[in-house]
Amino acid sequence: MKNNEDTLSKQIYQEFKQNIELHHYLVGQKLPSIRTLASKRKISTTTVLTAYNQLVLEGYVKSVERSGYIVKPLPTIPTTSNPTSAFTHDFSPGKNKTLDEELFDVKTMKSMTNKVYNYHQHDLLSPADPFGEEMLRDQIQKYVLKERGVTCHKDQIIIAPGVQFLLEILLSIVKKSTLLTTPNEFQKAMTIFQKHQIKIHHTKTFKEMPKYDFLYISPSNVYPTGEVIQMDDRINIINWANENDAYIIEDDYNYFMRYNAFSVPSIHSLDHQERVIYIGSFSKVLFPGLKISFMVLPIHLIKKAEQSMKYHTQGVSKIDQLAMAHFMSEGLFYRHTKKLFSSYKEKNSVLMKTIKQLQIEQLCKVTSTTSNLHIVLTFYDKKDKDLFINQCNVHDYNYQETHQENTIIFPYEGIKNEEMYAVFSALFTFNK
């Protein structure tokens, strides 16, 4: 069909469709014959035929042999006006959550992406491996072994766009009903367990724990305090899992953000009985716009996983997966984490100095200061907490409340070193 004819056909189709809908043509009425209309409008019969066929396809008319095109009956739809509604759509992340542009190596990331477009066209055009790109799983396998002592085969690794997506996959493989975790654990993860009707209990001790199906924990950096689960408790946890047939979900979030010590080994490296499901993420390390997380499943779950993944979509774009794989294989990722760490360490020391200068500890206990990119503020007086929250809202800074009434989590990753003093002065302006 030529373009011009196509446009003409569409016009005729639209015209008749409208006329039928407006009842200018009534049910049972015949449309003009193809030849009549074509000659009347001085167009080809094909053009009219195309328009009529479209009306038949959509069910406005039927073609009756020897009789022509007859208008079909259509039910009516009652209409109402749309309710007007104000969309709030308030998802502002706050000024303190946007990373320094200096920490983002645009040039390198760009060159990685271009590499993918240049050398992986075939990969981009073929359907995805539901576990994730083999090239990236290969790199992750080497990385977790070297950095975290996690021994696994690349086919034990599943890639997804975030921890929530990994947990959805995990819970499609392992059907369980109870979970133990530390107070204030990662809210988004808990959302998924709640959705699956899994009962969540909190624990502060790891000695003589009762029977549960899962333990969700970040042993090298307990959220939000940044504590480290000590060696005796790690062993207790492993033995508890062995005895109770339980799984430890080790969320190894920000393990390397530790300013007063080296990073602490993973609990997976202590496990000899396949009780640990290890979870890692690159989003926090590279930039929040990139969504790549992964989990290492125990060997005995792989067959079930392969079965289940046949019906799962791989959510991470191949471009991002392959760019990340190049980033890792060329040693750039390692270099980047070093740079990131030293820059955050400096930010942390600027923060500590600011807290001292402003005598913030007169108003609240400040913890989580030797790891992570947030501090935990426990106010001595509820009034002061409310004043602080008010200042955060006024100045558009993000904060997070916890299960403890006077305790607030405050992220500082997005505050520039040179602005630290001014920001905290403004937020604690009532401290005079």
Add this chain to the structure above:
Amino acid sequence: MKNNEDTLSKQIYQEFKQNIELHHYLVGQKLPSIRTLASKRKISTTTVLTAYNQLVLEGYVKSVERSGYIVKPLPTIPTTSNPTSAFTHDFSPGKNKTLDEELFDVKTMKSMTNKVYNYHQHDLLSPADPFGEEMLRDQIQKYVLKERGVTCHKDQIIIAPGVQFLLEILLSIVKKSTLLTTPNEFQKAMTIFQKHQIKIHHTKTFKEMPKYDFLYISPSNVYPTGEVIQMDDRINIINWANENDAYIIEDDYNYFMRYNAFSVPSIHSLDHQERVIYIGSFSKVLFPGLKISFMVLPIHLIKKAEQSMKYHTQGVSKIDQLAMAHFMSEGLFYRHTKKLFSSYKEKNSVLMKTIKQLQIEQLCKVTSTTSNLHIVLTFYDKKDKDLFINQCNVHDYNYQETHQENTIIFPYEGIKNEEMYAVFSALFTFNK
């Protein structure tokens, strides 16, 4: 801490950790004093202190005032050897599922991505809007209005890496228990409903349907046959939804792949009472490596959605979202779909010719030939179906079985025009 000292500290930490684990240091035993060790090894006391502090942090020793560093008791972990297991990991997509490289405009995609790196650094570094990037939702709003008659506000649009992820979100907002769909509907979508314990029923008629909570349907391209739901049934469906307080989930999959007619309007465009949830996807249109789908929610569900999305991660990488937004806003997407369509139309006609030449219709009825990128083969004889499947397996071509015993879905998007005859000859080699 200088680099050299850091390495030395780590060595000392490793050495003592190992000695404690191997019981060369026993519980209660004192480590050498910091000063003694420093002078013995000719290193600074800071270096030793750092190593000892790490051992304290991880719980191997405790620091006792006036007494020094004392080895703590540790439970033991029983060990077993890992079971060896063969990973099959067989997710080969088959040769017929990988798209033509000619259809993939690498240069343009590359330039879109580079634009994102150059002009959206700030966006990439800030946390994501859980609904998806505003810039892309804005483009989608214009696109669905223009191409599909879908009227909505950009804040009614939620972006996710695929239909499965959208359905997970939908089901976190709307709790329902029954679903109606056409036979053989999109398997991956059904997986999510099954996971949520939603009862699925199949229907072939849309007249006088009983009460259900959801209807999942691709009215402009019913899977896998490519049929169009006719106008009277569309109105029946809308009226049924109104009367039963049901939602129509309109999966507008490949709506534009129709070779014998224009594309058919969406059912959303007929809906005046907010009963339709519209789903669209870009993955099929651009390339399988890119994962962007979206849904348009009715206005009355937005407040609930905003509440629920606070605890959801946006899974699509910002780079992909913003590159797609540029691709659309510059009119390149429209041009691309036109190109894609005409190329698939040609492929379709080559296929039809091949089927005739090889007299394939002697063995099976061939349907779904006027839309889509697959054909549906209904064999007259089970033996022939088995022979065909066998040939597919031998030559690594993908096929999909259906609820009808002798009916097979066979995709042909990845078969080059010039290879079509050879491929079908090989797969139907028994037709002699």
